[in-house]
Amino acid sequence: MADLQKKFRFREFRVYKEVRKFAKELKDFSKKKFPSYEQFSLLSQLWRALDSVILNIAEGSDRGTDKDFALFLNRSHTSLNEVVSCLDIAVDCKYIEELEREPFLVKAADLADQLTAFRRKLLSAPAK
Numbered sequence: 001m002a003d004l005q006k007k008f009r010f011r012e013f014r015v016y017k018e019v020r021k022f023a024k025e026l027k028d029f030s031k032k033k034f035p036s037y038e039q040f041s042l043l044s045q046l047w048r049a050l051d052s053v054i055l056n057i058a059e060g061s062d063r064g065t066d067k068d069f070a071l072f073l074n075r076s077h078t079s080l081n082e083v084v085s086c087l088d089i090a091v092d093c094k095y096i097e098e099l100e101r102e103p104f105l106v107k108a109a110d111l112a113d114q115l116t117a118f119r120r121k122l123l124s125a126p127a128k
Contacts (some may be wrong), residue, residue, distance in 0.1 A: 008058075009061055010057055010058045010061035010062075013057065013061070013118075014114065015057065015111065015114040015115060015118060016054065016057045016058070018110075018111060018114070019053050019054050019057065019076075019111055020054060022050075022104075022107050022108070022111060023050040023051070023053065023054060025104075026046070026050060026083070026104055027047060027050065029100075029104075030043055030046055030047075030090070031043075033090075033095055033096050033100070034090065034095050034096075035095065038095070042086060042089055042090065042093075042095075045082075045086055046083060046086040046087075046090075049079045049080075049082040049083045049086060050079075050083055052075075052076070052079035052082075053076045053079045053080050053083065053111075054076075056072045056073070056075040056076035056079060057072070057073065057076050059072055060072020060073055060075075060076070064128070065128055066122040066123070066127055066128055067122070067123065069122055070119045070122040070123050073115050073118055073119040073122070074115075074119060076115055077112055077115045077116065077119075080108055080111055080112055080115070081112075083108060084105060084108050087101045087104055087105065088101075
């Protein structure tokens with residue numbers, strides 16, 4: 001088991017765990033709230049962006065240098081920005097209410113802060 005933790009170290013990162021939880025909650029919510037005709041449009045885009053936040057953390061964690069990993073954390077952050085934009089569009093299209101969006105924005109802001117802090121730490125004191 002310890003060997004698996006070492007091989008897939010990203011699974012131990014707090015931000016990775018929290019992004020997974022956020023993605024599940026938002027996917028469950030959007031599945032119920034978005035109209036079926038958005039399944040292959042905005043809903044699909046939202047879900048791909050959510051997956052990208054998670055996947056960039058995982059992919060970047062095994063890069064050769066901390067500078068490379070920091071680049072992937074930045075990509076993860078930009079995908080999180082895309083998630084927020086999808087939520088804005090959903091409000092504009094009246095798929096969800098502003099009050100329904102708010103808790104997801106608060107959580108997204110917290111995740112953005114975590115990604116930024118992690119990235120800065122990697123860049124300020126690279127281990128490799």
